[in-house]
Amino acid sequence: MLLALPFLGPVVFLLLAAFTPSREFGQGRYWSFPPTVENFTLAWQSAPFVLYYRNTVLYTLGLLAVQLVTVTLAGYTLARLPFRGRQTVFYLVLLQLFLPPVVLILPNFLTLRALGLADTLVGLALPYVASAYGVFLLRQGFRSIPKEYDEAAMLDGAGRVRLLWHVLVPMVRPHLAAFSVVSLIYHWNEFLWPLVATSSNSVRVLAVGLQSFTRASESGAEWGLISAGTLIVIAPLMVVFLLFQRLFIESFTQSGLKG
Amino acid sequence: MTTLGARAEILTVPSLVARRRPRRTVAGLALALLAPTLIFLLVFTYWPLVVSAVGSFERWSRTGAAPRFVGTENYRELWRDALFRQVLRNTAAYVLVEGPLAVFLGLACALAVDGHRRLRLVARALVFHPVLLPTVAIAAIWLFLLNPVSGPVVDIMIRLLGWAPNFLGEPRAALLTVALVAVYKNCGLYMLFFLAGLQAIPRDLQDGARVEGASEWRVFRHVTWPLLGPVSLYVGITAALDALRNVDHIFVLTRGGPANATNVLLYETYLKAFEFWDTGRASALTVMMVVALLGLAVLAMPRLERGIHYEA
Numbered sequence: 001m002l003l004a005l006p007f008l009g010p011v012v013f014l015l016l017a018a019f020t021p022s023r024e025f026g027q028g029r030y031w032s033f034p035p036t037v038e039n040f041t042l043a044w045q046s047a048p049f050v051l052y053y054r055n056t057v058l059y060t061l062g063l064l065a066v067q068l069v070t071v072t073l074a075g076y077t078l079a080r081l082p083f084r085g086r087q088t089v090f091y092l093v094l095l096q097l098f099l100p101p102v103v104l105i106l107p108n109f110l111t112l113r114a115l116g117l118a119d120t121l122v123g124l125a126l127p128y129v130a131s132a133y134g135v136f137l138l139r140q141g142f143r144s145i146p147k148e149y150d151e152a153a154m155l156d157g158a159g160r161v162r163l164l165w166h167v168l169v170p171m172v173r174p175h176l177a178a179f180s181v182v183s184l185i186y187h188w189n190e191f192l193w194p195l196v197a198t199s200s201n202s203v204r205v206l207a208v209g210l211q212s213f214t215r216a217s218e219s220g221a222e223w224g225l226i227s228a229g230t231l232i233v234i235a236p237l238m239v240v241f242l243l244f245q246r247l248f249i250e251s252f253t254q255s256g257l258k259g
Numbered sequence: 260m261t262t263l264g265a266r267a268e269i270l271t272v273p274s275l276v277a278r279r280r281p282r283r284t285v286a287g288l289a290l291a292l293l294a295p296t297l298i299f300l301l302v303f304t305y306w307p308l309v310v311s312a313v314g315s316f317e318r319w320s321r322t323g324a325a326p327r328f329v330g331t332e333n334y335r336e337l338w339r340d341a342l343f344r345q346v347l348r349n350t351a352a353y354v355l356v357e358g359p360l361a362v363f364l365g366l367a368c369a370l371a372v373d374g375h376r377r378l379r380l381v382a383r384a385l386v387f388h389p390v391l392l393p394t395v396a397i398a399a400i401w402l403f404l405l406n407p408v409s410g411p412v413v414d415i416m417i418r419l420l421g422w423a424p425n426f427l428g429e430p431r432a433a434l435l436t437v438a439l440v441a442v443y444k445n446c447g448l449y450m451l452f453f454l455a456g457l458q459a460i461p462r463d464l465q466d467g468a469r470v471e472g473a474s475e476w477r478v479f480r481h482v483t484w485p486l487l488g489p490v491s492l493y494v495g496i497t498a499a500l501d502a503l504r505n506v507d508h509i510f511v512l513t514r515g516g517p518a519n520a521t522n523v524l525l526y527e528t529y530l531k532a533f534e535f536w537d538t539g540r541a542s543a544l545t546v547m548m549v550v551a552l553l554g555l556a557v558l559a560m561p562r563l564e565r566g567i568h569y570e571a
Binding site: 005007008009017069071074076077078081082083092093095097099100102106107108110126127130135160190191195196218223226227229233241245249 | 295368390398404411452455533559
């Protein structure tokens with residue numbers, strides 16, 4: 001427990017600074033009573049957080065919707081369909097864990113520009129459509145289902161697609177949930193690739209917006225403002241985490257080498 | 260693969276064999292279902308390797324003219340560049356400090372919270388929450404905590420000790436500071452992996468050792484730690500990967516400074532590619548990063564593979 005307490009420190013100071021005028025905080029007075037909300041009104045006015053929120057929600061949810069389809073199909077195929085070269089394909093997918101899009105920012109940016117998709121939310125999402133982590137997790141999920149289910153359904157005359165949709169997918173729902181949590185958090189927080197792939201304010205996401213906001217307020221030592229901006233960005237995440245703590249912890253426990 | 264198919268044939272129920280579609284259709288279906296994943300993997304993971312490799316042998320002019328082939332010049336120039344050698348040293352130091360420290364702290368936290376049920380929930384949430392936050396947000400918090408003029412950490416250290424380091428302003432301290440901020444961010448995740456590993460160890464093994472009079476340290480050293488072996492390896496690989504690929508906090512805390520003290524490989528790649536628009540050298544840097552990561556993959560894959568077979 002003592003080991004865990006220091007982890008609370010930064011959050012405590014963040015909350016204190018957000019509700020204290022920057023001038024006072026800079027002079028070593030770490031709280032003010034009554035707390036002020038001037039930092040929040042100022043932060044809210046100085047950056048288009050609503051727009052950043054909209055972009056981030058569109059990006060993360062849109063990407064997740066596509067990913068759920070691709071990882072389910074690929075996971076099922078690699079778990080169940082016998083075909084020549086299956087192991088090779090699996091390794092080609094798995095290798096992506098070690099070549100995450102963030103280290104390929106330059107070539108992927110050149111590709112996006114060539115495709116005319118630079119500075120769009122769609123372009124931002126494309127490198128993540130294929131997800132090694134998701135495929136790996138879903139393959140594991142499908143493999144854990146006894147083959148008897150497939151055989152029974154096929155004897156009843158169901159085709160592979162109906163078998164997949166009506167019998168198998170409902171059984172891998174926990175795997176899909178775990179993948180969703182990790183994907184949402186990862187992309188909600190993502191910074192470097194969005195910084196490179198987008199340049200207009202109209203497609204800017206939260207993490208990039210927060211960084212430019214911090215940069216602008218740093219020189220003036222506007223700590224209250226920076227803290228308020230940070231809280232505006234992380235508050236929803238913290239609330240969702242407190243509500244669904246178990247799901248989050250279990251999902252990340254399974255995540256390992258996420259991509 | 261053929262053997263696997265043949266075995267499947269023997270094992271299938273007779274009535275199914277009769278209904279089974281020809282193998283060509285199964286392969287076709289497999290290809291169709293894999294197509295979305297394979298196409299995007301090809302375009303955004305494997306094609307970039309070609310683009311970077313080719314680009315690293317070219318010099319791009321700022322005027323927009325077609326790039327010309329310059330052989331290995333980009334690599335040779337980088338090697339002669341004192342800045343590049345400093346970046347390599349920084350990267351090595353950063354990975355070697357951040358990785359082991361985050362893994363060690365993750366293990367320590369896991370061992371500390373393992374067992375106590377009620378304590379565990381709270382402590383786990385406390386140590387884990389930075390994992391969920393954007394790295395830039397974490398960096399923004401530490402930026403003001405460590406500020407030399409008005410930062411609370413500096414203020415408290417001066418009040419208690421009469422002295423505080425210039426965390427982000429002094430070159431040597433700055434690299435250590437950005438590494439420690441990453442440790443704060445990452446170790447909660449590694450703690451979860453270790454906790455899962457600890458749960459898989461049968462309690463009677465540890466209890467048995469205790470009954471025979473072994474000290475807690477000996478129980479850990481001779482029973483728990485060896486059984487955690489595969490998990491530790493896996494966490495270590497994850498940590499190395501995380502250290503190489505997450506440089507977001509550097510954008511907020513130091514921007515590579517002071518005097519390039521916190522400039523690491525991926526950050527330098529970003530600078531060369533998107534601040535200086537030096538595509539040739541940035542491509543060469545990307546190739547080096549890919550080589551380092553593939554090296555890591557070669558080390559890790561056989562062991563990962565073993566893990567995969569266990570689960571079958």
